[in-house]
Amino acid sequence: MTSRKWVNLFLTTLLWGGVITLVVSFFVQSEHYATALNPFSIWEVIILTLMYLGLGFIFSVISQMAFFAYLTVHQFGLGMFRKLWGPIQVVLIAFTLFDLVYFRYKSVSGEAGLATFFVLPAALLLFGWAVAYVKSRETNAKAFLPALFFMVVITSVELVPAFQADDPDWVMLMLPAVLFCNTYQLLILHRINEGQSKEEAIPEAGSTKPPQKKKKKRKKKSKR
Structure with a gap:
Protein backbone atom coordinates (compact mmCIF):
# COMPACT_ATOMS: atom_id res chain seq x y z
CA MET A 1 0.00 0.00 0.00
CA THR A 2 1.39 3.41 -0.93
CA SER A 3 1.75 6.09 1.74
CA ARG A 4 -0.84 8.24 0.00
CA LYS A 5 -3.48 5.51 0.12
CA TRP A 6 -2.61 4.66 3.71
CA VAL A 7 -3.07 8.30 4.77
CA ASN A 8 -6.37 8.44 2.89
CA LEU A 9 -7.55 5.25 4.64
CA PHE A 10 -6.45 6.59 8.01
CA LEU A 11 -8.20 9.95 7.63
CA THR A 12 -11.39 8.42 6.21
CA THR A 13 -11.64 5.88 9.03
CA LEU A 14 -10.84 8.60 11.56
CA LEU A 15 -13.68 10.77 10.22
CA TRP A 16 -16.17 7.87 10.25
CA GLY A 17 -15.32 7.06 13.86
CA GLY A 18 -15.84 10.66 14.95
CA VAL A 19 -19.12 11.14 13.07
CA ILE A 20 -20.65 7.85 14.24
CA THR A 21 -19.74 8.48 17.89
CA LEU A 22 -21.18 11.98 17.65
CA VAL A 23 -24.47 10.70 16.23
CA VAL A 24 -24.72 7.88 18.78
CA SER A 25 -24.05 10.33 21.61
CA PHE A 26 -27.30 12.16 20.77
CA PHE A 27 -29.17 9.04 21.91
CA VAL A 28 -26.86 7.57 24.57
CA GLN A 29 -25.97 10.87 26.26
CA SER A 30 -29.19 12.74 25.51
CA GLU A 31 -29.35 14.21 29.02
CA HIS A 32 -26.13 16.12 28.40
CA TYR A 33 -27.56 17.72 25.28
CA ALA A 34 -30.84 18.41 27.08
CA THR A 35 -28.93 20.39 29.72
CA ALA A 36 -27.15 22.39 27.00
CA LEU A 37 -30.38 23.12 25.12
CA ASN A 38 -32.53 24.06 28.11
CA PRO A 39 -31.62 26.86 28.51
CA PHE A 40 -29.87 27.02 25.16
CA SER A 41 -26.10 27.56 25.33
CA ILE A 42 -24.19 27.58 22.06
CA TRP A 43 -20.86 27.14 23.84
CA GLU A 44 -22.00 24.05 25.72
CA VAL A 45 -23.31 22.53 22.47
CA ILE A 46 -19.97 23.23 20.75
CA ILE A 47 -18.02 21.75 23.67
CA LEU A 48 -20.18 18.60 23.71
CA THR A 49 -19.86 18.23 19.94
CA LEU A 50 -16.07 18.57 20.02
CA MET A 51 -15.81 16.24 23.03
CA TYR A 52 -17.75 13.37 21.44
CA LEU A 53 -16.13 13.98 18.06
CA GLY A 54 -12.70 13.71 19.68
CA LEU A 55 -13.79 10.62 21.58
CA GLY A 56 -14.82 9.06 18.28
CA PHE A 57 -11.39 9.86 16.85
CA ILE A 58 -9.82 7.95 19.75
CA PHE A 59 -12.10 4.97 19.12
CA SER A 60 -11.10 5.05 15.45
CA VAL A 61 -7.38 5.13 16.25
CA ILE A 62 -7.82 2.14 18.58
CA SER A 63 -9.60 0.29 15.77
CA GLN A 64 -6.90 1.09 13.22
CA MET A 65 -4.07 0.07 15.54
CA ALA A 66 -5.82 -3.23 16.24
CA PHE A 67 -6.46 -3.84 12.53
CA PHE A 68 -2.87 -3.44 11.40
CA ALA A 69 -1.65 -5.36 14.45
CA TYR A 70 -3.94 -8.23 13.48
CA LEU A 71 -2.58 -8.30 9.93
CA THR A 72 0.86 -8.90 11.44
CA VAL A 73 -0.42 -11.46 13.95
CA HIS A 74 -2.29 -13.33 11.21
CA GLN A 75 0.80 -13.68 9.04
CA PHE A 76 2.80 -14.74 12.11
CA GLY A 77 0.16 -17.35 12.98
CA LEU A 78 0.20 -18.74 9.44
CA GLY A 79 3.97 -18.98 9.50
CA MET A 80 4.21 -20.63 12.92
CA PHE A 81 1.09 -22.81 13.20
CA ARG A 82 0.34 -23.31 9.48
CA LYS A 83 -2.73 -25.59 9.19
CA LEU A 84 -3.38 -25.39 12.94
CA TRP A 85 -3.93 -21.64 12.75
CA GLY A 86 -7.53 -22.16 11.58
CA PRO A 87 -8.59 -24.39 14.53
CA ILE A 88 -6.75 -22.07 16.92
CA GLN A 89 -8.82 -19.14 15.68
CA VAL A 90 -12.04 -21.14 16.18
CA VAL A 91 -11.04 -21.94 19.79
CA LEU A 92 -10.21 -18.30 20.47
CA ILE A 93 -13.54 -17.16 19.03
CA ALA A 94 -15.42 -19.63 21.24
CA PHE A 95 -13.42 -18.61 24.32
CA THR A 96 -14.05 -14.91 23.63
CA LEU A 97 -17.81 -15.44 23.35
CA PHE A 98 -17.76 -17.47 26.58
CA ASP A 99 -15.74 -14.72 28.25
CA LEU A 100 -18.25 -12.07 27.19
CA VAL A 101 -21.02 -14.02 28.90
CA TYR A 102 -19.61 -15.76 31.97
CA PHE A 103 -16.80 -13.51 33.18
CA ARG A 104 -18.80 -10.32 32.66
CA TYR A 105 -21.66 -11.90 34.58
CA LYS A 106 -19.34 -12.85 37.45
CA SER A 107 -17.68 -9.42 37.57
CA VAL A 108 -20.90 -7.38 37.53
CA SER A 109 -22.79 -7.20 40.78
CA GLY A 110 -26.52 -6.59 40.50
CA GLU A 111 -29.88 -8.14 39.83
CA ALA A 112 -29.32 -8.62 36.09
CA GLY A 113 -29.96 -12.19 35.00
CA LEU A 114 -27.48 -14.34 33.11
CA ALA A 115 -29.66 -14.25 29.97
CA THR A 116 -29.07 -10.51 29.50
CA PHE A 117 -25.34 -11.12 29.04
CA PHE A 118 -25.99 -13.27 25.95
CA VAL A 119 -27.28 -10.28 23.96
CA LEU A 120 -23.94 -8.63 23.18
CA PRO A 121 -22.01 -11.84 22.27
CA ALA A 122 -24.89 -13.07 20.08
CA ALA A 123 -25.18 -9.72 18.29
CA LEU A 124 -21.40 -9.54 17.84
CA LEU A 125 -21.28 -13.07 16.43
CA LEU A 126 -24.14 -12.47 13.99
CA PHE A 127 -22.71 -9.15 12.81
CA GLY A 128 -19.22 -10.62 12.47
CA TRP A 129 -20.60 -13.62 10.57
CA ALA A 130 -22.35 -11.30 8.09
CA VAL A 131 -19.22 -9.21 7.54
CA ALA A 132 -17.06 -12.33 7.15
CA TYR A 133 -19.53 -13.71 4.60
CA VAL A 134 -19.32 -10.52 2.53
CA LYS A 135 -15.52 -10.57 2.79
CA SER A 136 -15.34 -14.18 1.61
CA ARG A 137 -17.72 -13.48 -1.29
CA GLU A 138 -15.64 -10.53 -2.46
CA THR A 139 -12.26 -12.25 -2.04
CA ASN A 140 -12.08 -16.00 -1.39
CA ALA A 141 -13.50 -18.63 0.96
CA LYS A 142 -10.29 -18.73 3.05
CA ALA A 143 -10.92 -15.15 4.17
CA PHE A 144 -14.10 -16.07 6.11
CA LEU A 145 -12.52 -17.42 9.31
CA PRO A 146 -9.86 -14.68 9.68
CA ALA A 147 -12.52 -12.03 9.09
CA LEU A 148 -14.82 -13.61 11.70
CA PHE A 149 -11.92 -13.83 14.14
CA PHE A 150 -11.13 -10.17 13.64
CA MET A 151 -14.73 -9.02 14.02
CA VAL A 152 -15.35 -11.07 17.19
CA VAL A 153 -12.05 -11.43 19.06
CA ILE A 154 -10.30 -8.19 18.13
CA ILE A 192 -7.33 -0.78 -2.28
CA ASN A 193 -5.01 -3.67 -3.05
CA GLU A 194 -6.74 -4.54 -6.32
CA GLY A 195 -4.90 -1.79 -8.17
CA GLN A 196 -1.58 -2.55 -6.53
CA SER A 197 1.10 -4.91 -7.74
CA LYS A 198 1.65 -7.97 -5.54
CA GLU A 199 4.93 -6.77 -4.10
CA GLU A 200 3.38 -3.44 -3.01
CA ALA A 201 0.11 -4.77 -1.55
CA ILE A 202 -0.54 -5.62 2.09
CA PRO A 203 -1.29 -9.36 2.50
CA GLU A 204 -4.99 -10.09 2.84
CA ALA A 205 -6.26 -11.65 6.07
CA GLY A 206 -7.34 -14.74 4.17
CA SER A 207 -4.16 -15.25 2.20
CA THR A 208 -1.83 -18.10 3.07
CA LYS A 209 1.27 -16.90 1.25
CA PRO A 210 3.15 -13.62 1.39
CA PRO A 211 3.20 -11.49 -1.76
CA GLN A 212 5.63 -12.84 -4.32
CA LYS A 213 7.47 -10.91 -6.93
CA LYS A 214 6.69 -11.55 -10.54
CA LYS A 215 9.40 -13.34 -12.38
CA LYS A 216 10.56 -11.68 -15.52
CA LYS A 217 10.64 -13.91 -18.55
CA ARG A 218 13.85 -13.80 -20.45
CA LYS A 219 13.64 -13.85 -24.16
CA LYS A 220 15.68 -16.58 -25.72
CA LYS A 221 17.92 -15.46 -28.51
CA SER A 222 17.43 -17.43 -31.64
CA LYS A 223 20.53 -19.15 -32.89
CA ARG A 224 21.27 -18.85 -36.53
Missing part, protein backbone atom coordinates in the same frame (compact mmCIF):
# COMPACT_ATOMS: atom_id res chain seq x y z
CA THR A 155 -13.47 -6.13 18.58
CA SER A 156 -13.90 -7.63 22.06
CA VAL A 157 -10.32 -6.69 22.95
CA GLU A 158 -10.92 -3.13 21.73
CA LEU A 159 -13.99 -2.88 23.99
CA VAL A 160 -12.05 -3.77 27.16
CA PRO A 161 -11.75 -0.09 28.31
CA ALA A 162 -15.53 0.30 28.00
CA PHE A 163 -16.11 -2.94 29.93
CA GLN A 164 -13.74 -1.83 32.68
CA ALA A 165 -15.72 1.39 33.13
CA ASP A 166 -18.64 -0.82 34.23
CA ASP A 167 -21.08 1.56 32.52
CA PRO A 168 -23.44 0.35 29.74
CA ASP A 169 -23.45 3.85 28.24
CA TRP A 170 -19.74 3.61 27.48
CA VAL A 171 -20.22 0.27 25.76
CA MET A 172 -23.11 1.63 23.69
CA LEU A 173 -21.05 4.70 22.82
CA MET A 174 -17.91 2.81 21.76
CA LEU A 175 -19.38 -0.31 20.15
CA PRO A 176 -20.97 1.25 17.01
CA ALA A 177 -17.86 3.28 16.16
CA VAL A 178 -15.46 0.36 16.64
CA LEU A 179 -17.69 -2.05 14.72
CA PHE A 180 -18.07 0.31 11.78
CA CYS A 181 -14.37 1.18 11.63
CA ASN A 182 -13.41 -2.51 11.79
CA THR A 183 -15.93 -3.39 9.08
CA TYR A 184 -14.87 -0.51 6.86
CA GLN A 185 -11.18 -1.38 7.05
CA LEU A 186 -11.79 -5.09 6.53
CA LEU A 187 -13.94 -4.61 3.43
CA ILE A 188 -11.97 -1.74 1.88
CA LEU A 189 -8.51 -3.32 2.10
CA HIS A 190 -8.86 -5.71 -0.83
CA ARG A 191 -10.38 -2.95 -2.95
Whole structure:
Protein backbone atom coordinates (compact mmCIF):
# COMPACT_ATOMS: atom_id res chain seq x y z
CA MET A 1 0.00 0.00 0.00
CA THR A 2 1.39 3.41 -0.93
CA SER A 3 1.75 6.09 1.74
CA ARG A 4 -0.84 8.24 0.00
CA LYS A 5 -3.48 5.51 0.12
CA TRP A 6 -2.61 4.66 3.71
CA VAL A 7 -3.07 8.30 4.77
CA ASN A 8 -6.37 8.44 2.89
CA LEU A 9 -7.55 5.25 4.64
CA PHE A 10 -6.45 6.59 8.01
CA LEU A 11 -8.20 9.95 7.63
CA THR A 12 -11.39 8.42 6.21
CA THR A 13 -11.64 5.88 9.03
CA LEU A 14 -10.84 8.60 11.56
CA LEU A 15 -13.68 10.77 10.22
CA TRP A 16 -16.17 7.87 10.25
CA GLY A 17 -15.32 7.06 13.86
CA GLY A 18 -15.84 10.66 14.95
CA VAL A 19 -19.12 11.14 13.07
CA ILE A 20 -20.65 7.85 14.24
CA THR A 21 -19.74 8.48 17.89
CA LEU A 22 -21.18 11.98 17.65
CA VAL A 23 -24.47 10.70 16.23
CA VAL A 24 -24.72 7.88 18.78
CA SER A 25 -24.05 10.33 21.61
CA PHE A 26 -27.30 12.16 20.77
CA PHE A 27 -29.17 9.04 21.91
CA VAL A 28 -26.86 7.57 24.57
CA GLN A 29 -25.97 10.87 26.26
CA SER A 30 -29.19 12.74 25.51
CA GLU A 31 -29.35 14.21 29.02
CA HIS A 32 -26.13 16.12 28.40
CA TYR A 33 -27.56 17.72 25.28
CA ALA A 34 -30.84 18.41 27.08
CA THR A 35 -28.93 20.39 29.72
CA ALA A 36 -27.15 22.39 27.00
CA LEU A 37 -30.38 23.12 25.12
CA ASN A 38 -32.53 24.06 28.11
CA PRO A 39 -31.62 26.86 28.51
CA PHE A 40 -29.87 27.02 25.16
CA SER A 41 -26.10 27.56 25.33
CA ILE A 42 -24.19 27.58 22.06
CA TRP A 43 -20.86 27.14 23.84
CA GLU A 44 -22.00 24.05 25.72
CA VAL A 45 -23.31 22.53 22.47
CA ILE A 46 -19.97 23.23 20.75
CA ILE A 47 -18.02 21.75 23.67
CA LEU A 48 -20.18 18.60 23.71
CA THR A 49 -19.86 18.23 19.94
CA LEU A 50 -16.07 18.57 20.02
CA MET A 51 -15.81 16.24 23.03
CA TYR A 52 -17.75 13.37 21.44
CA LEU A 53 -16.13 13.98 18.06
CA GLY A 54 -12.70 13.71 19.68
CA LEU A 55 -13.79 10.62 21.58
CA GLY A 56 -14.82 9.06 18.28
CA PHE A 57 -11.39 9.86 16.85
CA ILE A 58 -9.82 7.95 19.75
CA PHE A 59 -12.10 4.97 19.12
CA SER A 60 -11.10 5.05 15.45
CA VAL A 61 -7.38 5.13 16.25
CA ILE A 62 -7.82 2.14 18.58
CA SER A 63 -9.60 0.29 15.77
CA GLN A 64 -6.90 1.09 13.22
CA MET A 65 -4.07 0.07 15.54
CA ALA A 66 -5.82 -3.23 16.24
CA PHE A 67 -6.46 -3.84 12.53
CA PHE A 68 -2.87 -3.44 11.40
CA ALA A 69 -1.65 -5.36 14.45
CA TYR A 70 -3.94 -8.23 13.48
CA LEU A 71 -2.58 -8.30 9.93
CA THR A 72 0.86 -8.90 11.44
CA VAL A 73 -0.42 -11.46 13.95
CA HIS A 74 -2.29 -13.33 11.21
CA GLN A 75 0.80 -13.68 9.04
CA PHE A 76 2.80 -14.74 12.11
CA GLY A 77 0.16 -17.35 12.98
CA LEU A 78 0.20 -18.74 9.44
CA GLY A 79 3.97 -18.98 9.50
CA MET A 80 4.21 -20.63 12.92
CA PHE A 81 1.09 -22.81 13.20
CA ARG A 82 0.34 -23.31 9.48
CA LYS A 83 -2.73 -25.59 9.19
CA LEU A 84 -3.38 -25.39 12.94
CA TRP A 85 -3.93 -21.64 12.75
CA GLY A 86 -7.53 -22.16 11.58
CA PRO A 87 -8.59 -24.39 14.53
CA ILE A 88 -6.75 -22.07 16.92
CA GLN A 89 -8.82 -19.14 15.68
CA VAL A 90 -12.04 -21.14 16.18
CA VAL A 91 -11.04 -21.94 19.79
CA LEU A 92 -10.21 -18.30 20.47
CA ILE A 93 -13.54 -17.16 19.03
CA ALA A 94 -15.42 -19.63 21.24
CA PHE A 95 -13.42 -18.61 24.32
CA THR A 96 -14.05 -14.91 23.63
CA LEU A 97 -17.81 -15.44 23.35
CA PHE A 98 -17.76 -17.47 26.58
CA ASP A 99 -15.74 -14.72 28.25
CA LEU A 100 -18.25 -12.07 27.19
CA VAL A 101 -21.02 -14.02 28.90
CA TYR A 102 -19.61 -15.76 31.97
CA PHE A 103 -16.80 -13.51 33.18
CA ARG A 104 -18.80 -10.32 32.66
CA TYR A 105 -21.66 -11.90 34.58
CA LYS A 106 -19.34 -12.85 37.45
CA SER A 107 -17.68 -9.42 37.57
CA VAL A 108 -20.90 -7.38 37.53
CA SER A 109 -22.79 -7.20 40.78
CA GLY A 110 -26.52 -6.59 40.50
CA GLU A 111 -29.88 -8.14 39.83
CA ALA A 112 -29.32 -8.62 36.09
CA GLY A 113 -29.96 -12.19 35.00
CA LEU A 114 -27.48 -14.34 33.11
CA ALA A 115 -29.66 -14.25 29.97
CA THR A 116 -29.07 -10.51 29.50
CA PHE A 117 -25.34 -11.12 29.04
CA PHE A 118 -25.99 -13.27 25.95
CA VAL A 119 -27.28 -10.28 23.96
CA LEU A 120 -23.94 -8.63 23.18
CA PRO A 121 -22.01 -11.84 22.27
CA ALA A 122 -24.89 -13.07 20.08
CA ALA A 123 -25.18 -9.72 18.29
CA LEU A 124 -21.40 -9.54 17.84
CA LEU A 125 -21.28 -13.07 16.43
CA LEU A 126 -24.14 -12.47 13.99
CA PHE A 127 -22.71 -9.15 12.81
CA GLY A 128 -19.22 -10.62 12.47
CA TRP A 129 -20.60 -13.62 10.57
CA ALA A 130 -22.35 -11.30 8.09
CA VAL A 131 -19.22 -9.21 7.54
CA ALA A 132 -17.06 -12.33 7.15
CA TYR A 133 -19.53 -13.71 4.60
CA VAL A 134 -19.32 -10.52 2.53
CA LYS A 135 -15.52 -10.57 2.79
CA SER A 136 -15.34 -14.18 1.61
CA ARG A 137 -17.72 -13.48 -1.29
CA GLU A 138 -15.64 -10.53 -2.46
CA THR A 139 -12.26 -12.25 -2.04
CA ASN A 140 -12.08 -16.00 -1.39
CA ALA A 141 -13.50 -18.63 0.96
CA LYS A 142 -10.29 -18.73 3.05
CA ALA A 143 -10.92 -15.15 4.17
CA PHE A 144 -14.10 -16.07 6.11
CA LEU A 145 -12.52 -17.42 9.31
CA PRO A 146 -9.86 -14.68 9.68
CA ALA A 147 -12.52 -12.03 9.09
CA LEU A 148 -14.82 -13.61 11.70
CA PHE A 149 -11.92 -13.83 14.14
CA PHE A 150 -11.13 -10.17 13.64
CA MET A 151 -14.73 -9.02 14.02
CA VAL A 152 -15.35 -11.07 17.19
CA VAL A 153 -12.05 -11.43 19.06
CA ILE A 154 -10.30 -8.19 18.13
CA THR A 155 -13.47 -6.13 18.58
CA SER A 156 -13.90 -7.63 22.06
CA VAL A 157 -10.32 -6.69 22.95
CA GLU A 158 -10.92 -3.13 21.73
CA LEU A 159 -13.99 -2.88 23.99
CA VAL A 160 -12.05 -3.77 27.16
CA PRO A 161 -11.75 -0.09 28.31
CA ALA A 162 -15.53 0.30 28.00
CA PHE A 163 -16.11 -2.94 29.93
CA GLN A 164 -13.74 -1.83 32.68
CA ALA A 165 -15.72 1.39 33.13
CA ASP A 166 -18.64 -0.82 34.23
CA ASP A 167 -21.08 1.56 32.52
CA PRO A 168 -23.44 0.35 29.74
CA ASP A 169 -23.45 3.85 28.24
CA TRP A 170 -19.74 3.61 27.48
CA VAL A 171 -20.22 0.27 25.76
CA MET A 172 -23.11 1.63 23.69
CA LEU A 173 -21.05 4.70 22.82
CA MET A 174 -17.91 2.81 21.76
CA LEU A 175 -19.38 -0.31 20.15
CA PRO A 176 -20.97 1.25 17.01
CA ALA A 177 -17.86 3.28 16.16
CA VAL A 178 -15.46 0.36 16.64
CA LEU A 179 -17.69 -2.05 14.72
CA PHE A 180 -18.07 0.31 11.78
CA CYS A 181 -14.37 1.18 11.63
CA ASN A 182 -13.41 -2.51 11.79
CA THR A 183 -15.93 -3.39 9.08
CA TYR A 184 -14.87 -0.51 6.86
CA GLN A 185 -11.18 -1.38 7.05
CA LEU A 186 -11.79 -5.09 6.53
CA LEU A 187 -13.94 -4.61 3.43
CA ILE A 188 -11.97 -1.74 1.88
CA LEU A 189 -8.51 -3.32 2.10
CA HIS A 190 -8.86 -5.71 -0.83
CA ARG A 191 -10.38 -2.95 -2.95
CA ILE A 192 -7.33 -0.78 -2.28
CA ASN A 193 -5.01 -3.67 -3.05
CA GLU A 194 -6.74 -4.54 -6.32
CA GLY A 195 -4.90 -1.79 -8.17
CA GLN A 196 -1.58 -2.55 -6.53
CA SER A 197 1.10 -4.91 -7.74
CA LYS A 198 1.65 -7.97 -5.54
CA GLU A 199 4.93 -6.77 -4.10
CA GLU A 200 3.38 -3.44 -3.01
CA ALA A 201 0.11 -4.77 -1.55
CA ILE A 202 -0.54 -5.62 2.09
CA PRO A 203 -1.29 -9.36 2.50
CA GLU A 204 -4.99 -10.09 2.84
CA ALA A 205 -6.26 -11.65 6.07
CA GLY A 206 -7.34 -14.74 4.17
CA SER A 207 -4.16 -15.25 2.20
CA THR A 208 -1.83 -18.10 3.07
CA LYS A 209 1.27 -16.90 1.25
CA PRO A 210 3.15 -13.62 1.39
CA PRO A 211 3.20 -11.49 -1.76
CA GLN A 212 5.63 -12.84 -4.32
CA LYS A 213 7.47 -10.91 -6.93
CA LYS A 214 6.69 -11.55 -10.54
CA LYS A 215 9.40 -13.34 -12.38
CA LYS A 216 10.56 -11.68 -15.52
CA LYS A 217 10.64 -13.91 -18.55
CA ARG A 218 13.85 -13.80 -20.45
CA LYS A 219 13.64 -13.85 -24.16
CA LYS A 220 15.68 -16.58 -25.72
CA LYS A 221 17.92 -15.46 -28.51
CA SER A 222 17.43 -17.43 -31.64
CA LYS A 223 20.53 -19.15 -32.89
CA ARG A 224 21.27 -18.85 -36.53
